Amino acid sequence: MLIDTHAHLTDACYGGADDLIAAMKTDGLDKIITVGYDLASSRAGLAIAAAHRDVYCAVGVHPSNAQALEADIFDALLSLTQAEKAVAVGEIGLDYHYDDTDRDKQLRWLNRQLDVVAACGLPVCFHVRDAYEDTQRALDARGADIRGGAVMHCFSGSKETALHYADRGYYISFAGAVTFKNANKFPEIIRALPLDRILVETDAPYLSPHPFRGETNYPKRVALTAQKIAEILGKDFEEIAALTRQNAYRAFPKMRP
Ligand SMILES: [Zn+2]
DSSP: OEEEEEEOTTSGGGTTSHHHHHTTTTTTEEEEEEEOSSHHHHHHHHHHHHHOTTEEEEEOOOHHHHTTOOSOOHHHHHHHHTSTTEEEEEEEEEEOOSTTOOHHHHHHHHHHHHHHHHHHOOOEEEEEESOHHHHHHHHHHHGGGOTTOEEETTOOSOHHHHHHHHHTTOEEEEOGGGGSTTOTTHHHHHHHSOGGGEEEOOOBTSOOOTTSTTSOOOGGGHHHHHHHHHHHHTOOHHHHHHHHHHHHHHHOGGGOO
16 A cells, blocks of 8 residues: 555546545555645645545645735644644745746745744645755755654655755655656665655656656556656565555654554
């Protein structure tokens, strides 16, 4: 059984996700964390989690969505973190990939959401893309506020960056990109990391693993990423499933049975 630590079950393509959730056990899924990217999707994710025993939720505003924020979100987000099934604040972070990136705004809202993290004590799910230096500065300045630890979701940085995060006690979460034909850098990173830092996720409906690349993704395909990691490490699939499951329970304590 696997835990998909990062999916977006609120996406319209899943039509409420009831069928997908009903098939979880047959699909080999123990738990799914559905992740918010703004306040509305965070509330919707919490509603799905409240209705399904094995679904949990992260609440937060994605950096690209944070650019559109007008009013303060501290109180609203803090109150969402108090929900029983809210296991993390996220996804929050920095994404400098797009042309319309407003770095100042992203940094301001990252820091405001780290105020929420400091207030609630939950772990953080970080989204970082093309922004490793500014993320490093933010982590150096705010590290003490991240008491519940952190997960670097859909990791796409260097081996040095991965090891640095692991040294901080953070988790590195791998998605479908490790299965892509041109994913040359991942084996070295995965072999270098301590085993107790590795998580798996889908980021569904995005980032479908090989051989479904480019298609709508589903949480059950986290198995393809776990299988690839097992191959890279020369271990059995079941061993990687158990390992990443234990890591997920340690990373997200509110999810523990
Ligand atoms: Zn995501």
